[in-house]
Amino acid sequence: MSEKIRIGILGYGNLGKGAEASIQQQPDMELVAVFSRRSPESVKTVNPNTKVIHVDDAEKHVDDIDVLLLCGGSATDLPEQAPEFAKLFNTVDSFDTHARIPEFFENVDSSAKPNGKTSIISVGWDPGLFSINRVLSESFLPEGETYTFWGKGLSQGHSDAVRRIEGVKNGVQYTIPSEKAIERVRNGENPELSTSDKHTRECFIVAEDGADKAKIEETIKTMPNYFDEYETTVHFISEDELKRDHNTMPHGGFVIRSGKTGENTNQIVEFSLKLESNPEFTASVLVAYARAAHRMNKEGLTGAKTVYDVAPAYLSPQSNADLRKKYL
Amino acid sequence: MSEKIRIGILGYGNLGKGAEASIQQQPDMELVAVFSRRSPESVKTVNPNTKVIHVDDAEKHVDDIDVLLLCGGSATDLPEQAPEFAKLFNTVDSFDTHARIPEFFENVDSSAKPNGKTSIISVGWDPGLFSINRVLSESFLPEGETYTFWGKGLSQGHSDAVRRIEGVKNGVQYTIPSEKAIERVRNGENPELSTSDKHTRECFIVAEDGADKAKIEETIKTMPNYFDEYETTVHFISEDELKRDHNTMPHGGFVIRSGKTGENTNQIVEFSLKLESNPEFTASVLVAYARAAHRMNKEGLTGAKTVYDVAPAYLSPQSNADLRKKYL
Numbered sequence: 001m002s003e004k005i006r007i008g009i010l011g012y013g014n015l016g017k018g019a020e021a022s023i024q025q026q027p028d029m030e031l032v033a034v035f036s037r038r039s040p041e042s043v044k045t046v047n048p049n050t051k052v053i054h055v056d057d058a059e060k061h062v063d064d065i066d067v068l069l070l071c072g073g074s075a076t077d078l079p080e081q082a083p084e085f086a087k088l089f090n091t092v093d094s095f096d097t098h099a100r101i102p103e104f105f106e107n108v109d110s111s112a113k114p115n116g117k118t119s120i121i122s123v124g125w126d127p128g129l130f131s132i133n134r135v136l137s138e139s140f141l142p143e144g145e146t147y148t149f150w151g152k153g154l155s156q157g158h159s160d161a162v163r164r165i166e167g168v169k170n171g172v173q174y175t176i177p178s179e180k181a182i183e184r185v186r187n188g189e190n191p192e193l194s195t196s197d198k199h200t201r202e203c204f205i206v207a208e209d210g211a212d213k214a215k216i217e218e219t220i221k222t223m224p225n226y227f228d229e230y231e232t233t234v235h236f237i238s239e240d241e242l243k244r245d246h247n248t249m250p251h252g253g254f255v256i257r258s259g260k261t262g263e264n265t266n267q268i269v270e271f272s273l274k275l276e277s278n279p280e281f282t283a284s285v286l287v288a289y290a291r292a293a294h295r296m297n298k299e300g301l302t303g304a305k306t307v308y309d310v311a312p313a314y315l316s317p318q319s320n321a322d323l324r325k326k327y328l
Numbered sequence: 329m330s331e332k333i334r335i336g337i338l339g340y341g342n343l344g345k346g347a348e349a350s351i352q353q354q355p356d357m358e359l360v361a362v363f364s365r366r367s368p369e370s371v372k373t374v375n376p377n378t379k380v381i382h383v384d385d386a387e388k389h390v391d392d393i394d395v396l397l398l399c400g401g402s403a404t405d406l407p408e409q410a411p412e413f414a415k416l417f418n419t420v421d422s423f424d425t426h427a428r429i430p431e432f433f434e435n436v437d438s439s440a441k442p443n444g445k446t447s448i449i450s451v452g453w454d455p456g457l458f459s460i461n462r463v464l465s466e467s468f469l470p471e472g473e474t475y476t477f478w479g480k481g482l483s484q485g486h487s488d489a490v491r492r493i494e495g496v497k498n499g500v501q502y503t504i505p506s507e508k509a510i511e512r513v514r515n516g517e518n519p520e521l522s523t524s525d526k527h528t529r530e531c532f533i534v535a536e537d538g539a540d541k542a543k544i545e546e547t548i549k550t551m552p553n554y555f556d557e558y559e560t561t562v563h564f565i566s567e568d569e570l571k572r573d574h575n576t577m578p579h580g581g582f583v584i585r586s587g588k589t590g591e592n593t594n595q596i597v598e599f600s601l602k603l604e605s606n607p608e609f610t611a612s613v614l615v616a617y618a619r620a621a622h623r624m625n626k627e628g629l630t631g632a633k634t635v636y637d638v639a640p641a642y643l644s645p646q647s648n649a650d651l652r653k654k655y656l
Contacts, residue, residue, distance in 0.1 A: 018590065021590045021591075022589060025470045025471055025589075027470070098656065101652055101653070102649065102653050105652055129464075129597075131655050131656045132640050134655050135640050135641075135643070135651060135655050136616075136640055138644070139616040139619075139643040139644045140609070140612045140613050140615075140643075141612060142353045142354060142355070142645075186602065252596075261350060261605065261609060261611075262346065262349045262605060265604045265605045266602075266604045267601075267602075267604060267605070267608070267609045267612070268580075268600075268601065268603070269457075269600075269601055270598075270599070270600045270601075271461075271598070271599050271600075272596075272599075272600075273595075273596065273597055273598075274514065274594075274595075274596040274598075275595050275596070276593045276594045277589065277590060277593045277595070280589040280590045280593050280595070281589060281595050283589075284469060284589055284595075285468050287468075288464075288467040288468050291467075306648075306651075306652055306656060307656075308639065308640045308641035308644075308648065308652070308656075309639050309640075309641055309648070310640075311636065311637050311638055311639045312460050312463050312464055312635065312638075313463075313637055315463070315464060315467040316463050316466070316467045316636075317467070317470075318463075320634075320636065320637070321430065323634070323636050324430055324433055324634055324636070325429070325430050327463050327636075328426065328429050328455045328635075328636075
């Protein structure tokens with residue numbers, strides 16, 4: 001590897017910050033700039049040497065950047081940004097609105113392909129690494145069941161929901177996988193499990209002065225869709241405790257394939273993540289896929305791609321000969 | 329999928345039997361024949377309808393077979409068979425002599441490539457799926473340590489070693505991963521662990537009548553390289569118990585990457601297998617990679633390949649559009 005892969009980051013929230021840190025760990029990459037919609041002076045990067053450029057000027061940097069990481073959100077940013085920037089740059093994004101992925105893929109593909117660019121979409125761990133494990137394990141074990149458990153992890157959507165309740169000053173919600181359900185799956189029982197069978201929910205709530213805590217707890221536990229079908233625990237804590245103990249974004253989960261081979265032989269394949277920071281890990285996955293986007297583009301593999309299209313060797317900084325010698 | 333992928337199996341031991349069963353589970357494959365060095369009449373296949381052909385006649389079937397699974401052993405069969413048959417067929421093998429993989433790769437490549445064939449070598453779970461997980465997790469988390477634990481599993485080499493001891497009529501040895509060591513790794517401690525720190529050994533021995541059991545146990549526990557550095561447990565059982573309780577070939581293991589991102593954030597990636605039958609699972613992996621060999625060959629991707637060169641989509645019977653829609 002003579003020249004480093006030149007990376008740009010578009011969007012500087014938690015994911016963009018994670019990408020900035022991850023690129024520093026990679027031996028064959030350099031961060032060219034962060035692009036932001038905010039005025040560049042107002043963006044405080046973790047590394048003070050990181051260059052910040054207004055997104056309107058991104059087009060001037062097409063020759064300085066090998067891959068642009070799209071670190072915006074899936075709700076409104078990516079559906080607009082990905083097709084736009086895929087015309088100019090190789091891109092990697094973490095679009096995670098599962099139901100809209102086919103449409104998103106087509107939109108990005110029709111931007112990237114005619115412009116000779118490579119865009120790897122929906123990268124991260126779910127969608128991403130979990131998706132790979134679902135497909136691989138089902139390919140090996142066609143007869144069986146695949147189970148996905150999420151957590152222990154902070155759920156942004158559920159945290160928002162509890163914070164909207166009257167009398168709640170602040171709060172967070174964790175999704176917790178059921179140990180009992182995981183054990184049944186690992187034992188090859190192939191149980192039928194709903195999402196609420198597989199998970200419990202735990203809330204840490206800061207109540208406003210004089211609020212009716214019993215009523216808050218009741219409102220949470222009976223909230224339709226969010227909590228009513230789940231075993232839910234509610235803890236009341238102080239604002240200081242919330243800031244001290246609940247200021248990180250842990251997450252993780254398990255994908256377990258329980259299959260049968262031969263006469264009636266149980267075979268269990270399991271992939272799991274235990275992440276102290278969800279955005280930092282997701283960003284680290286995006287950064288490795290940027291290496292793949294760059295290499296695949298150089299080989300003429302253009303258009304929209306997903307993790308299913310990327311051979312493992314494209315993700316590693318090591319040569320194929322070294323991978324065979326040292327890791328096989 | 330209009331036409332089924334036509335598979336041949338070369339070698340009919342435990343792996344070949346596992347492949348026969350796995351192909352029956354795959355919606356898009358058919359088994360054309362088993363090729364054996366034995367006389368075809370003497371080979372009793374699990375499915376009585378399976379055609380058995382002498383290996384000397386394999387060359388006559390180059391037009392009937394899309395992929396030949398090489399199910400021989402790594403010690404003597406594969407180093408000879410793989411370069412020979414890679415001239416005639418697309419092949420998949422499970423060559424697992426780690427130190428000799430680079431040389432094996434070159435030998436197979438120089439047979440396959442000039443003949444326009446595709447050979448995926450060293451497929452299975454280790455080498456194979458474990459190798460993929462080592463490379464992927466290190467690509468995402470360059471700072472950290474990777475740990476491999478094997479077991480609980482029957483070790484053929486160690487079982488042979490105990491059976492050679494005077495007074496031992498029969499016996500098996502299991503390698504067992506240390507729960508304590510696994511917990512330390514999962515907790516992000518990044519401990520330094522030797523192979524003997526990570527595993528214990530358990531033997532089930534049938535002693536000959538009148539044999540000195542204390543001496544047998546002592547001989548096992550002090551056997552250099554095989555047992556002396558390990559915590560070893562020896563159980564004496566009857567021949568009937570051995571046949572009843574120890575007639576299967578379970579195996580499995582764990583690949584755990586414990587990495588750091590950002591300031592000092594722990595991130596744990598884990599892949600594990602719990603297999604009731606090692607050969608049936610390994611065969612199932614080979615069969616899925618046969619699909620990849622066939623598709624890659626049709627796309628002109630010829631020569632020797634490893635699991636690092638195979639994009640996940642090649643392994644699944646489903647279309648890329650379905651993978652995006654249903655699994656991403």
